[in-house]
Amino acid sequence: MGLLKYTIYRLLQAIPVLIGISIITFVLANLAPGDPVRLMLQGQQVDEELVRAIEQRYGLDQPLHVRYWNYMTGLVQGDLGYSIHRDRPVSDLMVERAGPTLLLVVSAYVFAIVTAIPLGIIAAKRRNKPTDHVSRIVALVGVSTPSFWIGIMLIIIFAVQLGWLPSAGLVYPWQPPEAAGYDNHLQLWAATIEHLLLPMIALGTLQMATLMRVERTQMIDSLQQEYVKLARAYGVPERTILRKHAFRSAQLPIITIIGLNLSTALGGAVLIETVFAINGMGRLFIEAIQQLDYQLIMGITMVLGAIFVIGVVITDISYAYIDPRVTYGERE
Incomplete structure (x- = not known):
């Protein structure tokens, strides 16, 4: 197995890992106690119609599995979603930090x-x-x-x-x-x-x-x-x-x-x-958790998870390159 095939093979192995990270993070974030919309409106007079309108805008009124499917569909297309509290694309916030x-x-x-x-x-x-x-x-x-x-x-x-x-x-x-x-x-x-x-x-x-x-x-x-x-x-x-x-x-x-x-x-x-x-992104992540900003939590987690997976793949390739006794997934 050559270097290119080995790299593709390792990247394909990483896909189930990233899917697992997305499921665990999405479920834990959405099961956390609290309401992100009411946290956003904290200190203001809460209007139930306004709350429902915000929930509909960000899809928070939908079942959990539907929201996860919609998020993953957008993620595959490169869309990390919108921050609830900042009303800005998650990708823009992450690039800034x-x-x-x-x-x-x-x-x-x-x-x-x-x-x-x-x-x-x-x-x-x-x-x-x-x-x-x-x-x-x-x-x-x-x-x-x-x-x-x-x-x-x-x-x-x-x-x-x-x-x-x-x-x-x-x-x-x-x-x-x-x-x-x-x-x-x-x-x-x-x-x-x-x-x-x-x-x-x-x-x-x-x-x-x-x-x-x-x-x-x-x-x-x-x-x-x-x-x-x-x-x-x-x-x-x-x-x-x-x-x-x-x-x-x-x-x-x-x-x-x-x-x-x-x-x-x-x-x-x-x-x-x-x-x-x-x-930085670390402080942004803490703020997202405190505000229950689901999309921002997911975006940072997925990007950091992808960075870690890519780092592991690069490590494996470097190890095989430096040590000639290690081969790219070949069997004797």
Whole structure:
């Protein structure tokens, strides 16, 4: 099976998963207590005729299975529906909020990879020494601590107590400097880094800790292989052994972890955006749940689910590409 056929095969396998996600999310959202129309009209004098008119406009007066069928029919055609509370297309709202979330998740992943891989290699090279013990403690704390708690602690220490970094909001590097109140792009980018640093660390700590533990374990295993011992016997420099012989084979599980942890990062972004008051898709999702905005809940869930599925497929393909022993679904 070639690369193209394998990719199509994996994407077809993802269709039942996405259908299952849609059914579970749709049922849970619609069974939640409360009335989205009355929540929208909260604080106003409720007119029953107005309530029925709004329900008819958004199809809320129809049976649950009919509403689900109508939603899936529109979804197949690329229509994510209309937000009940905002009276705007869900796709437009998500596009507006996607930039901050992507910036946060990508920066957290970069932070995790850049820190975890070198620390994992150093810990493996200095196994059972103080450096290794410290790295294992850091990894254990990172895996065990919720990201939102780390975010709160970072705000208390670096924003409230020390006053070094801002505690809320995000400066977008793609906007004109004048619109954000800065003189040039250099000041804009510096402000972006200042606002992004704390949420990036809060979200990336779990990913960093997970990757570092796997990197350490795989490097220890690679350094104990016979070909590494043979290279040392021939007098190959240790740096060359680490870079050319042990490092590449140790990265195969790392690729899998990076792809599978995408859902963890996206889920963590929901809480981190709330803690740091970042107007991204995660915060939009929280607002949609509070307002029982069914179409918005479904739209965000389906898009994030599709992103995760695509990430898993890319991970599988990358794994087979790097390791020649892995084939694209072929049987011996």
